[in-house]
Amino acid sequence: xxxxxxxxxxxxxxxxxxxxxxxxxxxxxxxxxxxxxxxxxxxxxxxxxxxxxxxxxxxxxxxxxxxxxxxxxxxxxxxxxxxxxxxxxxxxxxxxxxxxxxxxxxxxxxxxxxxxxxxxxxxxxxxxxxxxxxxxxxxxxxxxxxxxxxxxxxxxxxxxxxxxxxxxxxxxxxxxxxxxxxxxxxxxxxxx
Amino acid sequence: xxxxxxxxxxxxxxxxxxxxxxxxxxxxxxxxxxxxxxxxxxxxxxxxxxxxxxxxxxxxxxxxxxxxxxxxxxxxxxxxxxxxxxxxxxxxxxxxxxxxxxxxxxxxxxxxxxxxxxxxxxxxxxxxxxxxxxxxxxx
Numbered sequence: 001x002x003x004x005x006x007x008x009x010x011x012x013x014x015x016x017x018x019x020x021x022x023x024x025x026x027x028x029x030x031x032x033x034x035x036x037x038x039x040x041x042x043x044x045x046x047x048x049x050x051x052x053x054x055x056x057x058x059x060x061x062x063x064x065x066x067x068x069x070x071x072x073x074x075x076x077x078x079x080x081x082x083x084x085x086x087x088x089x090x091x092x093x094x095x096x097x098x099x100x101x102x103x104x105x106x107x108x109x110x111x112x113x114x115x116x117x118x119x120x121x122x123x124x125x126x127x128x129x130x131x132x133x134x135x136x137x138x139x140x141x142x143x144x145x146x147x148x149x150x151x152x153x154x155x156x157x158x159x160x161x162x163x164x165x166x167x168x169x170x171x172x173x174x175x176x177x178x179x180x181x182x183x184x185x186x187x188x189x190x191x192x
Numbered sequence: 193x194x195x196x197x198x199x200x201x202x203x204x205x206x207x208x209x210x211x212x213x214x215x216x217x218x219x220x221x222x223x224x225x226x227x228x229x230x231x232x233x234x235x236x237x238x239x240x241x242x243x244x245x246x247x248x249x250x251x252x253x254x255x256x257x258x259x260x261x262x263x264x265x266x267x268x269x270x271x272x273x274x275x276x277x278x279x280x281x282x283x284x285x286x287x288x289x290x291x292x293x294x295x296x297x298x299x300x301x302x303x304x305x306x307x308x309x310x311x312x313x314x315x316x317x318x319x320x321x322x323x324x325x326x327x328x329x330x331x
Contacts, residue, residue, distance in 0.1 A: 006309045008329045009269075010220065011254045011262055056276035064269065074330035130203075164223025167233045168270065174205020175277045181202070 002063070009067040010161045014078035014154040019093035021150055022079035023109060025159070028146070029072040030106020032118035033138040035162075039065035041119035041135060045128045051183060054125065054176045061169050068162055075158065076104045129177040133170050140166035210274065210284045216263035216291065225270040257302045264295035 028034045042062035049055045080093075080102050088097050095111060106114035119135065122128055143163035150156060198204060212227040213219075222230040271288040278284060303309055307322035 003310055003312050006323065006329060007258065007261065007265075009262065009266060011258060012330070013254060053277050053279065056279075057273065060269075060273055060276055064273075070329065077330045133205075161220075161223045164230065164233045168224045168226070168229050168273065171205060171208060171229060171232075172273050172277055175207055178205065178207060179277070 002066075008071050008074060009064070010071060010158050012071055012074045012078065012154075012158050014075060014152070016152055016154070017081065017083060017087065018079050018152065018155075019083055019088060019091040019096075021152065021155055022076045023091075023093060023096060024149055025072060025079075025146055025155070026076050026105075026107060027109040028139070028142060028162070029069060029076060029104065030114035031108030031142075032115070033135065033142050034106070034108075034114075035065050035069040035072055035139075036106050036114055037116070037119050038135060038139065039063075039069060040116065041121065042132065044119075044121040045125075045132070048121075048123050048128075049125050049180075051176070051180055053179055054129075057172055057176050061172065064165070064169075068165070071158060071162070073104050075155065079155070125180050126177065129173055129180065132173040133177070136166045136170040136173065140170075208274070210278065210281050213271075213287060214267070216260075216267040216294070219267040219270060220259075220263045225267045226274070257298070257305055260298040261295070261302045264291055264298050267291045268295050 030036050039062050042058045042065065046055055046058040046062070049058055083093070083097075083102060088094055096105075099105070099111075120128070120131055122131070140163055143159055143166065146159055147156060147163070150159070208226070208228060213225045214222060214227060214230070219225040223233065224230050268288060268291040271284055271291060275281065275284050275288060299309060307325045309323075311323040
């Protein structure tokens with residue numbers, strides 16, 4: 001089970017509204033390489049992971065990703081709280097507004113809703129770990145593109161933190177890949 | 193780079209040794225407790241245009257009790273991920289235990305000021321019902 005702790009992993013305190021920025025970073029909330037997908041991927045892949053190190057890592061990283069999901073949600077909220085009609089129209093935020101008002105909805109930057117088809121739980125721990133490493137790289141690239149498009153330091157700082165986490169997770173998944181491979185070197189015991 | 197133990201059609205990530213770790217303050221700032229991984233984040237991956245982004249230190253704008261809690265909590269979490277993969281590393285476990293103690297103290301201080309952080313049985317505040325009080329983390 002899970003227990004909620006009422007704080008963000010990394011503090012978010014955005015003082016300037018910006019619907020345009022919200023529309024970009026929301027892809028890390030519900031887009032194909034976003035935090036929600038990351039969490040669901042790892043938490044779903046745990047069940048066929050054959051080694052304890054891997055079960056623990058998928059659980060703990062999957063949990064951390066939920067914390068990142070909350071950070072991005074908080075950022076979207078702070079960027080859109082109290083928007084006026086004029087601010088919405090100027091930023092081209094109307095399509096989001098007519099669907100969701102000023103709510104926070106898991107979607108990509110182009111407006112497509114969250115889709116579990118963006119990740120896999122393949123039943124093969126080696127395949128899953130390769131996917132996890134690729135997923136961390138895709139999220140890192142997304143954060144780097146966001147860092148290039150955004151100017152507000154209050155937004156940049158948490159995004160840079162999140163980018164660094166992708167690199168740490170990549171390393172850890174790589175280490176577990178090594179361990180799974182070592183322990184099951186000769187036979188394919190996973191599929192049956 | 194080719195090692196005789198490596199096989200074709202595999203990719204390899206070097207296993208990290210437990211060495212230089214940051215203070216809790218710097219861990220949160222860098223996004224990892226490990227100097228080696230912070231270095232990798234800076235050197236191996238980032239296009240120069242991203243590194244050129246100047247980000248002022250916002251430390252003063254964040255509530256100091258909350259900041260301490262985030263720092264110790266984060267350092268403990270990053271050490272935990274290392275221990276997940278290296279459950280026999282005594283050195284890492286010692287650092288982890290140390291950090292968790294500091295986290296617990298910071299949590300008590302913060303909860304006295306801001307109310308309970310958790311609503312469930314493990315809530316450490318005398319009165320868990322203050323859990324519902326604003327501000328919530330996104331406010």
